[in-house]
Amino acid sequence: MSADPTQVLAFETDCHIFDGCGFPAPGLHSFLFEPIWGHQDDAVYFNKTMLLALLGSVIIIGFFWAAFRKPKVVPGKLQLVAEAGYDFIRRGVVYETIGKKEGEKYVPLVVSLFFFIWMMNLWSIVPIAQFPVTSIISYPLVLALIVYILWVSLTFKRHGFVGAFKNFTGYDKSLGAVLPLSMTIEFFSNLLVRPFTHAVRLFANMFAGHTLLLLFTIASWYLLNGIGIAYAGVSFIMVIVMTAFELFVQALQAYVFVLLTCSFIQGALAEHH
Amino acid sequence: MSHLLIQMAAEGETENPLIPPIPELVIGLIAFVIVFGFLAKKLLPNINKVLEERREAIEGGIEKAEAAQTEAQSVLEQYKAQLAEARHEAARLRQEAQEQGAALIAEMRAEGQRQREEIVAAGHSQIEADRKAAASALRQDVGSLATELAGKLVGESLEDHARQSRVIDRFLDDLEEKAEATR
Numbered sequence: 413m414s415a416d417p418t419q420v421l422a423f424e425t426d427c428h429i430f431d432g433c434g435f436p437a438p439g440l441h442s443f444l445f446e447p448i449w450g451h452q453d454d455a456v457y458f459n460k461t462m463l464l465a466l467l468g469s470v471i472i473i474g475f476f477w478a479a480f481r482k483p484k485v486v487p488g489k490l491q492l493v494a495e496a497g498y499d500f501i502r503r504g505v506v507y508e509t510i511g512k513k514e515g516e517k518y519v520p521l522v523v524s525l526f527f528f529i530w531m532m533n534l535w536s537i538v539p540i541a542q543f544p545v546t547s548i549i550s551y552p553l554v555l556a557l558i559v560y561i562l563w564v565s566l567t568f569k570r571h572g573f574v575g576a577f578k579n580f581t582g583y584d585k586s587l588g589a590v591l592p593l594s595m596t597i598e599f600f601s602n603l604l605v606r607p608f609t610h611a612v613r614l615f616a617n618m619f620a621g622h623t624l625l626l627l628f629t630i631a632s633w634y635l636l637n638g639i640g641i642a643y644a645g646v647s648f649i650m651v652i653v654m655t656a657f658e659l660f661v662q663a664l665q666a667y668v669f670v671l672l673t674c675s676f677i678q679g680a681l682a683e684h685h
Numbered sequence: 686m687s688h689l690l691i692q693m694a695a696e697g698e699t700e701n702p703l704i705p706p707i708p709e710l711v712i713g714l715i716a717f718v719i720v721f722g723f724l725a726k727k728l729l730p731n732i733n734k735v736l737e738e739r740r741e742a743i744e745g746g747i748e749k750a751e752a753a754q755t756e757a758q759s760v761l762e763q764y765k766a767q768l769a770e771a772r773h774e775a776a777r778l779r780q781e782a783q784e785q786g787a788a789l790i791a792e793m794r795a796e797g798q799r800q801r802e803e804i805v806a807a808g809h810s811q812i813e814a815d816r817k818a819a820a821s822a823l824r825q826d827v828g829s830l831a832t833e834l835a836g837k838l839v840g841e842s843l844e845d846h847a848r849q850s851r852v853i854d855r856f857l858d859d860l861e862e863k864a865e866a867t868r
Contacts, residue, residue: 436752440702443769455708469716473723480728483735485742491732498732528720549702550709612703619702671833 428637438626443547443619464545468531477528501526501670509674514681518674521562525555526670529614535661536622537655544618544662545682549611552669556611559673566601566680579680610672617665621658628654828853 427433450457479494487495501523506515532551536544546552567576577583580602581595628650634645832849 440700443702457708461709465709465712465716469719472720473728476724476728480732483732485739487733495736498729510775520720520729523729524717524721524724527724528717545713548709549711550705553705554710554713558714558717585834615702615829634758 427634429635430637434547436630438623438630442623442626452508456505460543461545461548461551464535464541464543465532465551468535468545469528472527482485483648497527498523505667507669507671509671510678510681515674516678518682522670525673528664529555529669530663530666533618533666536618536625536658536662542625544622546614546665547618547622549615552611552614554612555669556607557612559676560607563680566677570681606676610669614665614669616659621654621661625651625654625658824853824857827857831856 427436429435444452445460446452447457447459450464452459456555477492479490483491502519505526506519506522509515510518529552532545534544535541536547564576567579570576571579573636578600582598582602583595584591587594627649632644632647635641635647828850831853
């Protein structure tokens with residue numbers, strides 16, 4: 413049914429409704445790319461998502477380089493826009509959750525995380541690229557791991573071994589007999605489930621968003637035959653609506669990711685837990 | 686679940702999307718570290734410095750404005766104080782002039798009064814002296830006339846001067862007494 417697993421564009425097929433051809437539904441195969449260089453089974457290869465990831469980094473650096481390389485006290489337009497974004501994360505996220513004094517140190521990390529994730533998400537609706545890099549689990553996972561390592565090491569540094577253990581397990585004497593159960597649950601929840609959900613939240617949102625966009629895009633093309641043209645129109649309108657919605661979700665998920673990051677750091681720095 | 690995974694693996698075409706491909710992990714890390722490195726080491730310190738400068742500039746401007754305002758306030762107060770002082774001075778001068786004028790008028794009035802009294806007194810004494818002179822002249826004339834008349838009436842001359850005067854004096858004293866009594 414789903415023909416070529418490496419087929420990327422819906423337009424590569426002549427498959428239309430009433431042509432005795434099944435609907436080429438999007439699926440897991442839509443997230444696999446034939447490597448540009450090397451082979452999928454090799455240890456080293458280079459594919460579209462990697463290209464987009466590196467290109468995205470270059471774009472972010474380019475943007476901030478242009479804006480902040482020679483910043484002026486009276487800002488130009490570009491600097492003003494970049495400053496607004498920077499200030500939004502610094503004040504609205506870091507200072508709000510961690511506080512100005514303790515949070516200042518983590519501003520560069522959180523700002524980088526936000527703009528990196530946002531850019532990777534934005535690839536989803538950039539023409540030709542049209543693929544969210546973060547819908548490949550590796551990218552959210554590596555970011556979540558960075559945050560996880562920072563969080564765990566900060567907790568140990570701040571509270572010592574016993575204190576960190578209490579912090580991870582939510583140790584509270586007043587719980588009495590339930591304490592062992594509660595501690596076990598908290599331990600798994602904090603140390604194992606937390607980084608997983610942190611990464612998967614972003615991944616799953618972008619994965620689902622991309623699948624929806626693909627579904628309506630492919631459907632618009634597939635229905636473009638006979639009476640199906642009317643339905644194709646509806647489907648195309650949905651493509652536009654979903655694109656706008658994705659634009660919103662991309663920013664939101666980047667925001668949620670950094671907000672959780674700050675909340676973890678704040679939890680590690682908190683004196684009493 | 687494991688059965689499904691095995692089946693999928695057997696198909697060889699679709700992978701579990703939750704199993705991260707290692708090369709992508711590495712590229713993701715590299716991409717993020719590049720972004721983080723540039724932002725944390727170069728670009729964000731740049732903008733932080735400028736933001737700090739801007740904050741200082743704004744605060745400096747505010748301070749300047751505040752200083753100017755306080756200066757304007759003090760000048761205004763000074764001006765107001767001077768104005769009040771000047772008003773006070775003017776009022777004082779006016780009061781003084783009024784007082785001086787009143788004193789002058791009173792003095793002049795007193796002087797006038799005194800001169801008038803002097804003049805009146807001089808007039809009075811003049812009149813008194815005239816009256817006395819007239820009275821003594823009259824007395825002599827009346828005496829001689831009366832004596833002459835009496836001589837003519839009696840037919841003899843009342844030559845005895847001393848007696849003559851005595852009679853006249855008594856007569857006149859009587860007259861005066863009468864006049865006193867009728868007054």
